[in-house]
Amino acid sequence: MPATVTDDHPSLFLSRFLSLCFTFSLPKYIVKNYFYYYLFKFSAALGEEIFYITFLPFTYWNIDHSVSRRMIIIWSIVMYIGQVSKDILKWPRPLSPPVVKLEMRTDAEYGMPSTHAMAATAISFSFLIATVNQYKYPFELGLVAAFVFSTLVCLSRLYTGMHTVLDVIGGALISAVLLVLLYPAWDTIDHSLLTSPFCPLLSIVVPLVLCYNYPKLDYYSPTRGDTTTILGAGAGATVGFWLNNQYVAPAYTSENFQLGFPLITSEIVVVVLARFFVGIFVVLLTRQLMKSVVLGMLRYRYKFPIGDLEARRRLEVEVPYKFITYSSVGFSATVIVPLLHKLLGLM
DSSP states (O other): OOOOOOTTOHHHHHHHHHHHHHHHHSOSSOOSOHHHHHHHHHHHHTTSHHHHHHHHHHHHHHTOHHHHHHHHHHHHHHHHHHHHHHHHHOOOOOOTTTSOOSOOGGGGSOOSSOHHHHHHHHHHHHHHHHHTTTSOSOHHHHHHHHHHHHHHHHHHHHHTTSOOHHHHHHHHHHHHHHHHHHGGGHHHHHHHHHHOTTHHHHHHHHHHHHHHTOOOOSSOOTHHHHHHHHHHHHHHHHHHHHHIIIIIOOTTTSOOOOOOSSSOOHHHHHHHHHHHHHHHHHHHHHHHHHHHHHHHHHHHHHTOOTTOHHHHTSHHHHHHHHHHHHHHHHHIIIIIHHHHHHHTTOO
């Protein structure tokens, strides 16, 4: 009588184990065009934290303080509205299958509108609007650059399977409308943020109130944490802007340091790179240090183990953890780093 293989037979267990291993190790898609694959994977990263934490501070350290201020304020407003809109509309992301999703972290979020499309449109076109009258370069060239940048980010969301065409178009249009509505008030908002004695208090209180009253969902989504990160960074940077204007270099009474676009020499390139690497080192160090300190304090206050992911997702933990950490990052980028640049003779 031949031997039968039961569910607990060692050979069947080994077969299932190997099958499971290969299932997780093999990719769920085949790349047929590596140019498009890496192009759109890179373009998608232009809407992630790695881009925000490098490009926005770079603009502040090396190009123009006023341009950086306007971009950060517009970015914070646009991203808050986009994130909240997602969780109010609750439109699902594309189903997989039939689409193939190349990202997993944001899959728990809703789809409409695409905040990648909103951020790309807001940053590229606010940069264009803020610089076109201050620097001598062809407007058409800046317009093409802004259009290409935002288009690549938008197309990357379709390529990675994270959004529908409607999500992307909706995000870009919402961002464009917000830019048109906010542009007439740019100078007024900027002046108020730099000179109002209430600026530091409002810059902290208003974002915190918005974060603690973020729309509630039936399940956990990273949107609240991402929104708190953005508003925290904006709050810290805004306080830094105000302090710099009050005690270091008033924006409306003295000349800001401006690298500008013309007359770029090898010496300037070295200074720019030195500022950037010194600044990024300090920013990343601040982020890591504050993460450890704030999380340790919250663990002590709420009595949860370090590996308890569910505890870290609770409102009373996630909001202060993200807000304090990234407001420190924003403050460090706008106050601590410029002081260090001056100390090192990079100003």
